[in-house]
Amino acid sequence: MNEQEITQLITRVLTDEASADEKQRLEKWRNMHTDNEMQFQQTRMIWDNAALFEEDVDTDAAWEKFSARLKTSQKTVNLRTYFRIAAATILIGGAGLLLANLLMGPSMRTVQTASNEIKEINLPDGSIAWLNHDSKLEYEEDFSGKVRAIKLNGEAFFEVTKNPEKPFVITSAHSVTTVLGTSFNLTAYDSTEDVMLNVATGRVSFISTKTKEEVIVTANENASITPNGNTIKHDTYDINGLSWKTKKLVFNNASMAEIFKVLEHYFNVKITVTNPLINNCHTSATYENPKLKNVLDDMSKAANFSYTQKGKEIIVSGEGCK
């Protein structure tokens, strides 16, 4: 046996491909010389010690996503049958036209959140939307149109499944946000406020409906569109922009003005400062699963202020910082 034949024979034995006869042949060869035995042991050692160094795949999560996709594809099949019936009706008579119109209008689904809840919505294409408090999301039940059309009033974080052929399009107060597959946060509560976009991964097109001006926002960037259609891009990622979803607050030598703004948004409260000098005080802190009282107590020590709370209204007073 030559070198190549030997290696192949050893490999067959290791992979369990070898016949009884082949196993015997290898046994004989191993006993012929210690070098042979050494070669076999070396090869076996490599075989036994070869191990995978790879990140695990979450099969259960993947199945969840996949079965959502499966349901969508089955709905599409049903819809096609509908169209066929509708087409046949049109041929029969004028009344069919009315019926066809009724059948072809896309059915919309609406999900709403109260002031103290966050909802996770599994969209028909496997994308996921987390809807923040006081928000409303409308979407086509089966995404059967040319685009995946969404309407948002409020705030949501989207994790969009990739599908270059069917863009994911969100219309809100005065903006249109288009993506192919990415994750990002969109805040669009009211037509009188700025619409804010925070992109975590990927690339998003952000267009003002008034001026038709477009900005491309990529990972770790954020942008806003004002009610009169100005688009502004900031290249720093808003570190607390996703805190409502991550339940984490990070303040890095932040001013009380910034901190109060974040707290107002996170806890859905209104903070009124009686002395503007308080806004000048700075501090750093990190919270996981923060409670409003704890955070305010810490801040009142750091910036030397006192506060009173009545329901959702908080009044802050003190000497402040220069």
Next chain:
Amino acid sequence: MEGIQALHNDQSIIERMQQGDERALELLFKTYYAQLCRFARNMLKDSTQAEDMVQDVFMKVWDKRGQINITTSLKAYLFMAVRNHCLNALKVNERKFWMDESMEDDTRLSDDDMINELSAKSLSERINVAIDKLPAKCRQTFQLSRFEELSYKEIAETMNVSVKTVENQMGKALSFLRTTLDPYIKESMIGMFIIGLFAS
């Protein structure tokens, strides 16, 4: 014997799927999903895209469940489908894809980088580094055999080559690994020998 058992299960899974039983699909998905993703990731070097590809394949399997034709096993069928789908996605013909990595460049043993990479690591890590240096087709064959536990016949079907080619590639892979790792293996084996002496 094991092969016959597997084939029997394969047939019953296909029959259940053809009757519209989604749980049969779920079983198939959950059994092979992680393995198939690893395989796709290896070709595409992108884990998100790899998962998309594998999900596409399962979608196609479900849509076309009336036409599944198994020659070796359902497992080989899935690996083959994922491989073809990935090759399509790479939009290069197969030959060009494999030609990109020439044997010469990859297997130079005197390479300083390689020696650096191999030093100060566990044997398993060293083997892993050496596997990465194998030419693409050889590496894939080895991985399908060692990690995904496909038989030569199943690998042949997946890679669209003969069983003889699989055998050659496997021999080439192990011979390369053994030569490359020779000094480290000897070291480990002496270590084991000493432990053996004390133990006895």
